[in-house]
Structure formats: structure tokens, C-alpha cells
Amino acid sequence: MEEGNRSLTRGQWLVLAAAFLGWMFDGVEIGLFRYLTEFNAWFLFVVFVVGGITAAFYGWLPLYLPELFPTRIRATGQGLSFNFGRILAAGGTLCLGLFFDVFGSDYGPAMGTVALIYVVGMVVIWFAPETKGQPLPD
Secondary structure (H helix, E strand, C coil), rough: CCCCCHHHHHHHHHHHHHHHHHHHCCCCCEHHHCCCCCCHHHHHHHHCCCCCCCCCCCHHHHHHHCCCCHHHHHHHHHHHHHHHHHHHHHHHHHHHHHHHHHHCHHHHHHHHHCHHHHHHHHHHHHCCCCCCCCCCEE
């Protein structure tokens, strides 16, 4: 089977998972939120890299989503898909208070737990259909 859009997406999620599970976790503590305490060149570099990785889906979603939905519901399907992340973000924000209680008001592990949503995305993308080289649905 020829790899296409889905393999690119898998690669993005693998980079995200490596960033969050490898680099950011320092034992139980979360490295990104614990060690970036000063505003300097290193902070700006890390924010640039993390921002670029986490915003990468804005590049492939407009290309991938139209190929999943038939023409008559394409705009609705894209709109729901784009905005479903906002619903998840609201849930993460509401759960943040619970995470502060669980982690003893320690900001690092609480935010790191919310950031694990990328691991969920990495698992889900393996089940997404490949669309490269296939005709658009009616």
C-alpha cells in the first residue's frame, strides 16, 4: 500500500509523542514546565519548536479533511472536525483544577497531564483512512 497523507500525519504525531514523553518528562516531574523558568534565548527557542510542532496540524487538516467527507456534507464535516478540538480543550481546562489537587498544586505535572492529549491523537491517527490517490467521495 502506498503511503500518503496518513503517513505524514503519523510522523507528526510521533514527533509530538517523543517531545512530550521523552524530552519533557524528567522522572515524575515535567521538564518543560519545571526548567524553563527564565525568559531568555533558550526559552524562546523551545517555545518556537513546541509551538511549531503543536500547530503543525493546521497545515494538514485543510488537505486531509475534505477527502474524508462527501461533497454535500464536506463543509459541515470539516467544521465539526476543526472545532472538536476546542471542545476537548475546554474539557482539559475544566480538569486542570482536579489535576492541581491530584499533584498538590504543582503546575508542571498538571500541565504535562493535559498535554498527553497528543498521545491520544497519535493512537487515533493509526485508525484514520488513507486518502492518497483515491477519488473524492461524491
